[in-house]
Amino acid sequence: MTIQVKTFGSMSEAAAALASDRDARFFSGGTLLMRAINEGDTTIGTLVRATDPSYRQVRNEGSRIVIGAGVRMVDILANRDLSVLHPVARVVGGPAVRAMATVGGNLFARSPYGDFTVALLALDATGMMQGAYGGAQQTPLEQFLAGRDRAGSGGLVTAVSVPRPAGPDAFRFRKVSRVKPKGVSVLSIAAHLPVTGGRLPGAPVPYRPMAPAPIPAPGRGGRVGGYRPGPCRHGPGACRGRRRPQPGHRRARQRLVSPRGRRHPRASPLALRGRLAMTKIPVQFRLNGADKAVFVEGGENLLEALRRGVGDMSAKFGCGQGTCGVCTVLVDGEPQLACLTLAETCAGRSIETALDLADGPRLHPLQTAFMEHFAAQCGFCTSGMLMAAKALLDRNPSPTREEVAEAISGNICRCTGYEPIINAILDAAAKRGGTSREQGHARV
Numbered sequence: 161m162t163i164q165v166k167t168f169g170s171m172s173e174a175a176a177a178l179a180s181d182r183d184a185r186f187f188s189g190g191t192l193l194m195r196a197i198n199e200g201d202t203t204i205g206t207l208v209r210a211t212d213p214s215y216r217q218v219r220n221e222g223s224r225i226v227i228g229a230g231v232r233m234v235d236i237l238a239n240r241d242l243s244v245l246h247p248v249a250r251v252v253g254g255p256a257v258r259a260m261a262t263v264g265g266n267l268f269a270r271s272p273y274g275d276f277t278v279a280l281l282a283l284d285a286t287g288m289m290q291g292a293y294g295g296a297q298q299t300p301l302e303q304f305l306a307g308r309d310r311a312g313s314g315g316l317v318t319a320v321s322v323p324r325p326a327g328p329d330a331f332r333f334r335k336v337s338r339v340k341p342k343g344v345s346v347l348s349i350a351a352h353l354p355v356t357g358g359r360l361p362g363a364p365v366p367y368r369p370m371a372p373a374p375i376p377a378p379g380r381g382g383r384v385g386g387y388r389p390g391p392c393r394h395g396p397g398a399c400r401g402r403r404r405p406q407p408g409h410r411r412a413r414q415r416l417v418s419p420r421g422r423r424h425p426r427a428s429p430l431a432l433r434g435r436l437a438m439t440k441i442p443v444q445f446r447l448n449g450a451d452k453a454v455f456v457e458g459g460e461n462l463l464e465a466l467r468r469g470v471g472d473m474s475a476k477f478g479c480g481q482g483t484c485g486v487c488t489v490l491v492d493g494e495p496q497l498a499c500l501t502l503a504e505t506c507a508g509r510s511i512e513t514a515l516d517l518a519d520g521p522r523l524h525p526l527q528t529a530f531m532e533h534f535a536a537q538c539g540f541c542t543s544g545m546l547m548a549a550k551a552l553l554d555r556n557p558s559p560t561r562e563e564v565a566e567a568i569s570g571n572i573c574r575c576t577g578y579e580p581i582i583n584a585i586l587d588a589a590a591k592r593g594g595t596s597r598e599q600g601h602a603r604v
């Protein structure tokens with residue numbers, strides 16, 4: 161059995177292809193699907209993609225905003241009309257995950273993921289579905305999520321329609337995680353609380369990850385409101401930053417739904433290799449400014465294609481799960497995790513790796529700064545760190561220390577403790593002419 165990748169120009173064709181093949185999965189950003197393929201999930205036989213432009217568009221429709229299911233977290237962050245959702249998109253993974261993860265994929269992400277879906281639920285969003293035989297329908301998100309994991313319920317989500325929130329002050333989102341600045345959530349919770357006539361009308365307060373999908377908060381049917389908002393009874397600011405779980409929260413933990421879904425048999429690496437050995441698909445892209453053509457196997461990731469196909473070994477294999485960042489490369493200038501990027505999606509795109517950072521014998525300023533600050537010790541994380549840092553400095557030549565820490569938050573280093581790396585990046589920024597906004601830190 162091989163993994164086939166089928167690409168369609170319209171959502172209806174993609175929906176029909178999905179409905180006719182029980183081993184087919186819709187491929188959106190691929191952060192979760194490629195993880196499963198890398199693990200050897202043998203239930204995936206076909207990846208269905210759609211190039212329909214509407215899938216990646218954001219449209220204003222009067223009092224509602226329609227967000228295409230293929231819109232990525234970085235697209236949300238770049239869209240001023242969606243500023244109310246910026247704090248939510250900003251906490252989905254690290255920068256490379258955000259450049260890949262889509263709104264549609266987030267609706268299907270099982271616990272502990274699905275932060276964006278929590279926000280959409282609070283905003284009373286509806287899911288827009290494409291039927292296999294041409295029909296389209298809209299379903300309230302709460303209803304969609306309740307049936308999401310039922311066998312045979314898999315449809316194609318084309319977009320989500322979100323009522324325009326009353327204002328940034330009326331929407332609240334909080335993600336609590338142990339690892340900062342990036343980490344999976346221990347809790348994410350959202351509320352849309354517009355005050356009308358001095359009162360809060362009923363509003364849903366969804367939260368997760370207490371169940372496979374986000375759930376409404378316990379009590380009052382998961383809604384708060386109907387009362388006049390006032391200061392906290394413990395005094396102003398007294399509860400800020402307190403972590404004590406509330407009684408309702410504890411009850412929800414006790415009702416924890418076991419995340420039993422479709423279990424996929426784990427294939428051995430040998431079985432996986434046998435499965436992938438059949439198909440070879442030609443893919444052309446620009447690698448570090450030069451045209452390259454490579455034959456890839458069905459479902460193969462970009463990291464394999466670069467290392468095995470092209471012989472560029474600068475991006476490393478660490479986890480194959482998107483968590484360590486050693487495979488970070490730039491695709492069209494954005495940091496992406498090569499281990500989670502389907503090689504076929506790179507056709508016609510521009511890829512940069514650490515192999516070409518130096519200009520002949522002249523090192524890139526980032527490489528020099530890494531040497532001067534002892535930011536590379538064993539060196540295993542270094543190529544990924546360099547590419548994550550390059551993506552930052554290309555976009556923002558004068559980053560602050562916090563912005564640097566955020567930019568490398570998806571990259572793990574087991575040796576340096578991160579401080580030398582952050583100092584090196586700030587130093588490189590200062591030497592490249594960026595006026596450092598980090599007084600006293602850029603030149604250490």
Ligand SMILES: Cc1cc2nc3c(=O)[nH]c(=O)nc-3n(C[C@H](O)[C@H](O)[C@H](O)COP(=O)(O)OP(=O)(O)OC[C@H]3O[C@@H](n4cnc5c(N)ncnc54)[C@H](O)[C@@H]3O)c2cc1C
Nearest residue numbers: 188189190191192193253261262264265268274275317482
């Ligand atoms: C390292 C790492 C960190 C992460 N951190 C977070 C985090 O902090 N918060 C968070 O919420 N998530 C996180 N995720 C999970 C994931 O990246 C996001 O949930 C993302 O939004 C999933 O979108 P995708 O496009 O990559 O999904 P894909 O992998 O493309 O798809 C996931 C599933 O959804 C289905 N699907 C996708 N789109 C559609 C559609 N339009 N119609 C029907 N089915 C569809 C696919 O068939 C597949 O089964 C993380 C993932 C990784 C690897």
Ligand code: FES
Nearest residue numbers: 478479480485499
């Ligand atoms: S993130 Fe790609 S190998 Fe770890």
Ligand code: FES
Nearest residue numbers: 537538573574575
């Ligand atoms: S230098 Fe060893 S992992 Fe970063």
